[in-house]
Amino acid sequence: MVTKEELKKEVDKLPDSLLEEVYTLLKRLALQKKASAGENNWTKWKHSLDKFTPDFMDNREQFTHQTRESFDS
Numbered sequence: 001m002v003t004k005e006e007l008k009k010e011v012d013k014l015p016d017s018l019l020e021e022v023y024t025l026l027k028r029l030a031l032q033k034k035a036s037a038g039e040n041n042w043t044k045w046k047h048s049l050d051k052f053t054p055d056f057m058d059n060r061e062q063f064t065h066q067t068r069e070s071f072d073s
Contacts, residue, residue, distance in 0.1 A: 014022060049057070 011019075030043060
C-alpha cells in the first residue's frame with residue numbers, strides 16, 4: 001500500500017507536462033472505485049449465498065450462544 005506522502009513525493013518528481021495526465025488518471029480511478037464500491041459489495045454478498053447448504057438456507061438456524069470462561073483473573 002502506498003501512503004499519501006509517498007504518492008505526493010512521486011508526483012512532485014514528475015515533469016509539468018505530465019501533471020495534467022496524472023491528475024486525469026487519478027480522478028478517473030477514484031470515480032470508478034466510488035461507483036463500483038457499493039455494487040461490488042452487494043454482488044459479493046449475493047454470490048456468497050450459493051455457498052450455504054440448502055438445509056441451512058431452509059431454516060437459517062444459528063447455534064446457541066456459548067458461555068465462555070473469563071480471562072480476567
